[in-house]
Amino acid sequence: MRKVIALLLALVLVFALAACGQEAAKPEAKEDTPAGSAEGGLIKVGVINNPPSESGYREANVNDFTSVFTEENGYDAKFFYSIKNDEQLAAARQFITDGVDYLLISAAETTGWDAVLKDAKDAGVRVFLFDRMIDCDKDLFEAAVVSNMALEGETAVNWLLDQKLPEYNVVHIQGAMGSDAQIGRTGALDAQFEAGTMHKVVQQTATWDEGEAKKIVEAVINSGEPFNVIYAENDGMARGAVAALDEAGITHGVDKDVIVMGFDCNKWALRELLAGNWNYDGQCSPFQASVIDQMIKTLEAGGTIEGLNDAKQIISEEKGFDARTITQEDIDTYGLGE
Amino acid sequence: MKTKKTSRFFANNSALLIPLIAILLLVIFNLFRDPGFFSVSIAANNNGDPVLQGNLISILNGASELAILSMGMTLVTAASGGQDISVGALAAIAGSVFVKVLKGGGAITGSTVLLAVLACCAVAMLFGAFNGSLVAFFRIQPMIATLILFTCGRSIAYWINGGATPTVTSGIIDGIGSFIPGIPIPTPILIVIFMGILFALLFRFTTLGLYIQAVGINQGAARLNGINAVGMKLLAFVLLGVCCAVAGVIGVSRLSLINHETLLINIEMDAILAVAIGGNSLGGGKFKLIGSILGAYAIQALTTTLYAMKVSSTDVKAYKAVVIIILVVLGSPVVKEAMDRLWKKLRTSHPKDAGKEAA
DSSP, X not given: OHHHHHHHHHHHHHHHHHHHHHHHHHHHHGGGSOGGGGTTTOEEXXXXXXXXXXXXXXXXXXXXXXXXXSTTTTEEEEEEEOSOHHHHHHHHHHHHHHTOSEEEEOOSSSSSOHHHHHHHHHTTOEEEEEESOOSSOGGGOSEEEEOOHHHHHHHHHHHHHHTOOSOOEEEEEEOSTTOHHHHHHHHHHHHHHHHTSSEEEEEEEOTTOHHHHHHHHHHHHHHTOOOOEEXXXXXXXXXXXXXXXXXXXXXXXXXXXXXXXXXXXXXXXXXXXXXXXXXXXXXXXXXXXXXXXXXXXXXXXXXXOOOOOTTSEEEOOOEEEETTTOOHHHHHHHOBOO | OHHHHHHHHHHHHGGGHHHHHHHXXXXXXXXXXXXXXXXXXXXXXXXXXXXXXXXXXXXXXXXXXXXXXXXXXXXHHHHHSSOOTTHHHHHHHHHHHHHHHHHHSSSOOHHHHHHHHXXXXXXHHHHHHHHHHHHHTSOOOHHHHHHHHHHHHHHHHHXXXXXXXXXXXXXXXXXXXXXXXXXXXXXHHHHHHHHXXXXXXXXXXXXXXXXXXXXXXXXXXXXXXXXXXXXXXXXXXXXXXXXXXXXXXXXXXXXXXXXXXXXXXXXXXXXXXXXXXXXXXXXXXXXXXXXXXXXHHHHHHHHHHHHHTTOOTTTHHHHHHHHHHHHHHHTSHHHHHHHHHXXXXXXXTSHHHHHHHHO
């Protein structure tokens, strides 16, 4: 009897898992919708992206594309999501076979795309890259709308310099070592440490883990060394740092003892800014769809794309919010998540 | 009389030597480096409540989730002779359920929090039973069986709340993850003590501990003696599920936020390590819960020491590895035998003690 129960239990869970799996596959199923809906002069677009579950950033990115490339805007868009390069490549081939007019790609990996992009060019499919660059000949795509992580770090550090503090004792909490965001956000601050304009109290990685960030800041507080800036490379880690400050009775925010800086611009983080508990939040913009939409409309009207740099890139504008000037409207427009 | 007691203590608890030595070494090292390292002070937090502060409190507080998970991991290890590598993922699922329930029902009150805790315990027990049934019923190796949930667990956690990092704001949640106003001890420490007492009572008043041990030592012999081996293994995984739920709730409550990707990330390896440092055989059988708990504190003490020493972020894992190599080698059978021989030699040179022991 017990064996039967155990078996049933296992089966129930397996089916539960399978059901979840199907749910996740739904966005992919969209590409199976009959092409008949493409009638009426709609522009056929295939979008290849990473899955929204990757991060809050990606979810905002995916939502941005699904809300811009709609039938009302004149598109027949199909979407494919995977974090695996080979699956993305297969999907790209399928899109080319299906005869899309435009292919929009945020690649999982920077290499391996040459052959597919050549096929696309031969088939007359025009390619736009967004969010991530691909290592390939720049004739193979029309334009790339990307973020410049280094610029994002510089924007934040310049803001910090503008605060004109008598001295800068910085606790620097890093993301997962080697990730694009970590390298970009660390670089600008490292330059200040080297130049001697800011003093590095501690520089430690919490690998994006907010709980670990709290422990790092606790260790700094316990060491008794003074600090007046927390530079955390994402919002979650800034929240962890702030929790440690709160427990130690150290004030933080606008005109308080410690300046708190985060990145990503989650809505909850921007609300902390609005309340004056944090000072700054930087963002690597996940909103590239409208820029690409404009460029496609330009091409369709027979125009040419302007404003590209030598690498055929358009660098997304990086936002940084100051607690003194942020408004509720900013939160609604640029905040990620809920 | 006193020597007899001590020698008996070591004979019964030789397994505890390794974590105790590890902690002792870290304590001595830190005192040498900074005499004030373990000083504890009491100061007001930003809510104006007096709370305990200091590295000692940080270590005890920070190791809470790990200590709780290592208790459950010890049981699973003892019963099945293998480890559950899905504990971090399961804690993320449990934490997500906790947040989902809290966000679903309007205002957060004591009863909604209780409901949320019960719900996430139930879900975690179900997943624990899933792992357990794969191991106990289908006799799949535990590491392979739990690899399934390890792989998909954080995706499941994502489906529960969506991609962003939802936050919950409530004084009760702060009370669970940080301090209850008026009590200067961090609540997670109290929860660890509560869980420890719960397990101690469970082993004191039931035969569960003995049965799990028997199944781990020899499953066939245990079955012939009327012990339900399959049931025991299943139960060990379900109990680990409860531990995951509690750890998940603490993790979420600390910052009133769930990030399914980073909540208790990589903690499965630390939990297994805590069991090993605690002197428990990873092959199953005899176990000491207190050893694993001490192991958990030793690991956190090591991490906190490295942070206090300002070891560079690129090197921190390498330093950790060096210390762990030393600890694991110290606890290895070869070194243990050598230590035993040394111990016997020392005792024969004190025949009086040896005589007492024989009597």
